[in-house]
Every structure is written in structure tokens, then in C-alpha cells.
Amino acid sequence: GALVYQYPRRTICKSGTSMRMECQAVGFQATSVAWYRQSPQKTFELIALSTVNSAIKYEQNFTQEKFPISHPNLSFSSMTVLNAYLEDRGLYLCGARDQGLSYEQYFGPGTRLTVL
């Protein structure tokens, strides 16, 4: 079956520092990877959408300078939160799908970021 792994599951960083999180797709080709943030008391906000062989598209209020993303192959993506501050805390979810097969996105368990 299709699975998505994310690591680390939890991380704590000091305000102003950066942290990198990874997303691994197993059992399918992740031609499209979406990174979301679920902040406390909020729904999922799309940060950016990465499609193989296309430019990464960032949503309003999110920038490449703050959340650089790498999607080097059909099974892996990473995102870094640069200069993290309190408002960046939350659960970061990776949603991946094979565009050629299904509109269903498979989600990883998320990386929970705490900023001190």
C-alpha cells in the first residue's frame, strides 16, 4: 500500500534557528507533494505545492526564502523552516500523491515543531 513517512516526528528549536523536516513516499510515485501547516486551533494551511518537473508554487503568506523545499525525486521531499519563531509552531504535514493515478493525497504523520 501507499505510505508516507515524515521525520522527525517532533522537534524543538530555539527562536531564530532553523530546522529541516523530511517526507518519504513508499509504494507509489510522489509526483506531487504538498506541505501543510496545522497551527494550534486552526485548519490546514497549504504552504507550497511541489510537482516534479515544475516550479514549486508557494501560497500567499509563505515564501521560498522562509520555507525552502526540495523535491529531488519521486519518493522524497524536504522542507526547512528558516529563522523559526513562535508563530511557526504547529504540525507540518506532507501530503503526496501520484498525479497519474488518483486525486487522493496520502498524508504522513507530521512533524510537530515547538519553538522556544
Place this chain on the structure above:
Amino acid sequence: GDSVTQTEGLVTLTKGLPVMLNCTYQTTYSPFLFWYVQHLNEAPKLLLKSSTDNKRTEHQGFYATLHKSSSSFHLQKSSVQLSDSALYFCALSHSGYNKLTFGKGTVLLVSP
């Protein structure tokens, strides 16, 4: 742009009672609707999906019917269980577009 509106906040029910969580959407494209369930400290998991008008889809006792005429995809279950306590999200996508637009989520709390 796309938007999803669902029953907000907390829905509390006693075990064995029926439940309906509302979901309506707005899009100018042909819609794909999803219900995701998220248990505490877990990732959201797909519960139901549909892109076919007026066809009921079912999974794990939950069911929903996409009605394009009313732009709705309400989630229902005839008899809730304690294990159904979770956060439920309605989400929208459309043909050719990879992005999911989520509603704000509904917490379902089932008591004994």
C-alpha cells in the same frame, strides 16, 4: 477561489445516536470532495471521497453523497461509537489541481 464550509466547533453525542456533519463548498471547477478523520496526535486519514454527483459513498459505517446542485457533501453515520471521537475535515480539490482546500474541522466527541 475555492472554499469549504463545514459544521464548526464541537459536536457531542451519546454512543449509538446518528450524526451528520455538514460540508458545503464553492468552486468553479468540477469538484472532488473528501472527508478526512484525524485522531489525537495522528495524521489525517482519508475516510471518504467522491466526484460523482448523487452517488452515495460509504466506508467504515460512514457515508456521504455529493450533491452538486447544492454544493454539499455531508458526512453521516447511523450509530456513532466511542472510537469515532476525532477531528473531521472536509476537503475539496478539482480536476487538474493538486491542492486540497480544507474546512476548519469539526470535533466529534462521543460519550458512553
